Amino acid sequence: MQPEQPWSKGEFAILVSTPRMSHDALSVELDTRSPGAIAVVREGICLWHRRMDTHDILSRMMTTFLETRRGDLTCHKCKERF
Numbered sequence: 631m632q633p634e635q636p637w638s639k640g641e642f643a644i645l646v647s648t649p650r651m652s653h654d655a656l657s658v659e660l661d662t663r664s665p666g667a668i669a670v671v672r673e674g675i676c677l678w679h680r681r682m683d684t685h686d687i688l689s690r691m692m693t694t695f696l697e698t699r700r701g702d703l704t705c706h707k708c709k710e711r712f
């Protein structure tokens with residue numbers, strides 16, 4: 631299996647700004663990301679806003695990005711604002 635390329639900030643910005651899109655629809659938008667890969671990152675975001683350990687799911691870029699946007703985000707999984 632080909633190792634997955636790290637997510638770019640641009641791709642992650644699209645993911646966090648589209649919590650209402652399905653994994654499938656978002657994978658069309660982000661054409662190098664599979665619905666499964668998107669699901670994993672979204673699961674990581676849900677763990678992060680519930681203050682659980684995400685170090686093996688989310689990169690440093692991702693957690694820094696989430697910190698800077700805190701208060702302005704909606705979780706895809708549980709629809710909670712954080």
Ligand SMILES: [Zn+2]
Pocket residue numbers: 675676677679705706707708709710
């Ligand atoms: Zn959540």
